[in-house]
Amino acid sequence: MSPTTLLRLATLVFATTSLALNNADLPDGFGPNLDSARENGPQIFNALHNAMREFGSALHHNGMSLFPAVIPEGVLLYHGTNTKEVPKGFEWLAFEIEHAESFARCRGPPRKNAVGDQSLGPLAFAMHPPPPPDKGRRPGCPPHSPAGHLHIYQASRPLNVLYIDGMAAGKTVMGTVDTQDILLVANRSRSSFSEWERADGLCALARKWKIDGFIRMEPGFEVIYCDFSDGLRLVSANQRPATEEPGDLDDMQIAMFEWARAASQRYQDIGSSRVILDYSSVVSAFFYPINLTNPDPKRPDLPRLTQASDAEMSAVREQVGESVLRSVSSRKAPMDWQGVTDMIVTRYAKRLPFIAQTDSIDVMRNEINGLLNIFIDYAETDNGFLAAQKRCAQFFLQPARVRTLQDELIHGAIERTTATICTALFKTRQLIVEDPDADEQLAVDAAKQIIHDLMGTLRWPEWKECGPCQADELCFVAMWPFGNVEDHYNPSCLNYSAVSGRHDYWQERPPPLCLNGQPCPKYDDVRNEEL
Numbered sequence: 408m409s410p411t412t413l414l415r416l417a418t419l420v421f422a423t424t425s426l427a428l429n430n431a432d433l434p435d436g437f438g439p440n441l442d443s444a445r446e447n448g449p450q451i452f453n454a455l456h457n458a459m460r461e462f463g464s465a466l467h468h469n470g471m472s473l474f475p476a477v478i479p480e481g482v483l484l485y486h487g488t489n490t491k492e493v494p495k496g497f498e499w500l501a502f503e504i505e506h507a508e509s510f511a512r513c514r515g516p517p518r519k520n521a522v523g524d525q526s527l528g529p530l531a532f533a534m535h536p537p538p539p540p541d542k543g544r545r546p547g548c549p550p551h552s553p554a555g556h557l558h559i560y561q562a563s564r565p566l567n568v569l570y571i572d573g574m575a576a577g578k579t580v581m582g583t584v585d586t587q588d589i590l591l592v593a594n595r596s597r598s599s600f601s602e603w604e605r606a607d608g609l610c611a612l613a614r615k616w617k618i619d620g621f622i623r624m625e626p627g628f629e630v631i632y633c634d635f636s637d638g639l640r641l642v643s644a645n646q647r648p649a650t651e652e653p654g655d656l657d658d659m660q661i662a663m664f665e666w667a668r669a670a671s672q673r674y675q676d677i678g679s680s681r682v683i684l685d686y687s688s689v690v691s692a693f694f695y696p697i698n699l700t701n702p703d704p705k706r707p708d709l710p711r712l713t714q715a716s717d718a719e720m721s722a723v724r725e726q727v728g729e730s731v732l733r734s735v736s737s738r739k740a741p742m743d744w745q746g747v748t749d750m751i752v753t754r755y756a757k758r759l760p761f762i763a764q765t766d767s768i769d770v771m772r773n774e775i776n777g778l779l780n781i782f783i784d785y786a787e788t789d790n791g792f793l794a795a796q797k798r799c800a801q802f803f804l805q806p807a808r809v810r811t812l813q814d815e816l817i818h819g820a821i822e823r824t825t826a827t828i829c830t831a832l833f834k835t836r837q838l839i840v841e842d843p844d845a846d847e848q849l850a851v852d853a854a855k856q857i858i859h860d861l862m863g864t865l866r867w868p869e870w871k872e873c874g875p876c877q878a879d880e881l882c883f884v885a886m887w888p889f890g891n892v893e894d895h896y897n898p899s900c901l902n903y904s905a906v907s908g909r910h911d912y913w914q915e916r917p918p919p920l921c922l923n924g925q926p927c928p929k930y931d932d933v934r935n936e937e938l
Contacts, residue, residue, distance in 0.1 A: 432718035439694035439726065444816040447693035448823030449864055450710070454691060455817065456748035456867070458572055459682050462674035463868035464624050465884045466895070469582040469709045470573020471699065472691035473591075473727050474684045475734035476622060478566040482681045483642070484630065486558040487511030491644045493558075497610045497620070497633045500560065502681060505669040506627035509662065511555040511647045559642040566638050567618040567735050568630060569727070570684060576625035577887030578602070579913050582701070585712040590692070590720050591727070595713075606631045616731045626670040626886040628677060664881070664903035667889060671881045687741035687811045688734040690727045694816050695719070708866075730813070742808050744817050750803050751821075754778075755828060756869040763858040768839060768847045771854060775836045782829075792833055799829035824865070831861040876900035885912040 444451060454472040457463030464470070478484075484500040487510030501507040571591075577583035578599045588594045592608035609621050610633035620632040632639070648654035672678075692699060692712060697719055699710035712720070734741075755778075762774050782799040789795055800822055809818055835854045838845065862870065873882035879902045885895040891909045893899075 432716070433722055434696070434719075437696065437719065437722060439690075439812065439816055440696065441816065441819045443696050444694050444820040445823040448820040448827070449866065451691060451693045451817065451820035452748055452751075452824040453866065453868075454572055454693065455686065455689075455744045455821075456752060458684055458686075458745055459570065459622075459628065459677045460673070460675055460868075461624065461626075461628070461670050461886070462872070462882075462884055462898075464573055465886045466868050466871060467866075468574035468577060468887075469711065470571060470575055470586060471693055471710050471712075472572045472689055473586065474570040474572065474686065475618075475688045475731050476568050476570045476685060477683045478562055478568060478630070478681065479683065480562050480564050482562045482566075484560045484562070484632075484639075486560065487555060488558065489555040491556050491646070493641055493644075494635045496635075497606050497631060498635060499606075500620075500630040500632050501627055502629070502677065503627045503666075503669040503673070504557075505662075505666045506629065508557055508647075509666050511557040556644050556646050558644045560635075560639040561642050562638060563640045564638055566620070567731075568620050568622050568682075569613075569616075569618055569731060570622040570682065572624075574625060574887055575623035576629055577913070579887060581706070581914055582709055582711045582713075583887065586692070589712040589715065590723055593717065593720060593724075609633075612728075616728050617735060618731060622682065626667050626889060628673065628682075660907045661903050663889075664906050667883065667886065667906055668881045670886060671883075674882070684745070685734045685737075685741040686744040686817065687739075687814050688730040688737075689813050689817070690723065690730050691816075692723065693820070694813075695723060697723075739810065742810065742814055742817075744807075744814075744821070747803055747807060747821060751825060751828075752867060752869060754803070756867055759858055759862055760870060762835070763855050763862065766851060768851050771835075771851060772839050775832060775839055779832055779836055792836075796826075796829050796833050799832070800826040827864060828861065831857050871896075871898050873898055873900050877902075879903065881906075883909075887913055 450471070453463065453467055454470070457467055458472075458474060484502065485504055485507030486494070486498060486500050487507040488494070488498075489511075571586055573586075574583050575587060580599055584597075584599055584605070587605055587609065588597050591612060592605070594608065597604060609631055613620060613633045619634070619638050620630050622628055622630050692710070692715070697712070698714040699712065700714060701707055701709050701711045702713055703709075758774055758778060762771055765771055765774075779795070779799065782795040782802065783789075783792065784795070787794070803825065804818060804822060807814075807818060809815055835857050838850045838854050838857075842850070871884070876882050877900065880900040882898055883894055883901040883906060884890065884898040885892075888910055889906065890912045892912045894909060895912045
């Protein structure tokens, strides 16, 4: 065993032991470990591959991973509100103009709640679109009412943030806020809509960890920014047109569609290096021996933290804080693990479904040989192609630099994922290539089942992409609060009239509108953020 490998193993043992010693309520040996990382390899692979990508994050919306990150100096961010004044304390920023514009508009009569006046604006319209002929009228907005302001801010220095993956801005009971409420702020009883209290608790952690805020995703990425007086330069705070003025965006169907379209343009990347993730400092619940089983038996695909103990969550939270502080102080470039996953996905994402769909043994044989020949030395005697399978599993990891404990866990998770791919492909090769006397139809059927099972394990978002859509359409995936059940399982090209009013995938609805100005007792403790 090499000295480097011994050092990595010693680091893992030390991390696990120190965590156990620091909390007597933890199970023996509790901590981040290679066994858990390997067991959860495909989930960790997807967390890396989908990070800061809207499409994959929408499909795998119960994120379990937290990434220290930097928003570089000069990046523009947007805030929609009803005042020209710079927020005092924390507030919300958007990466996309349409996202913030949706909040820089009349929100109807205010309703009182525990923390101030706030109405739901565009989110309310998304869930409760008004009937014709008033389809373009903002709910509850009187004629000629002022529409608010759009603020534009620029990062005056690099902004240190923590990216919470999945659809962490989705106010649902499905687990989208688990890592915030259960892991980060230790609150298991908060309403999913209690955004003000959630942000207040997160910003208390931000002050402790010396970071500026938190990145989350809904239709578009946003930042809970904890102190607008530090790190931001106000570029402008322009008033929006009043309702029924010529410049007003008065058709809410189109406004919501363009918000969703803006989000769709970030399906594969936040764009222009506006966020730099420190993959080498990521902390994931998948690294730990935590029970992530969903108590809802109908959704085993969605991990939850509801069965994790408080002691376990405290230990993981401590690791997040240590990783954040180390990342902020470190000047070393992190390993681009997302780039590694991209290389693997681009190698296999199109060819696996091609193999799974063909009925031709000749096509299948050529595809399998094309994928695997690079790993095989036909001059060597390799019983069962074990050496070739090992080369296959490690091939795309060769450029990887392992520097931190997280790097070691990620390396193990990706290697387990590629080993799963390679094992399936070599098993398929045995059926299709190595047995010339096999019944062709039986061999093809068995090989197709192997690849189907593999794809079911991997669950890559590329297999649900729509392809090109028309100019009046977008590839629509369920993004809270938008989307029906079929939009989650089978995204498709939809036009603007089809997008509005789709929301039955999400189990919890926003608060009633209370457009008559009367309080909504069930939701008196709710505040929805501005952007």
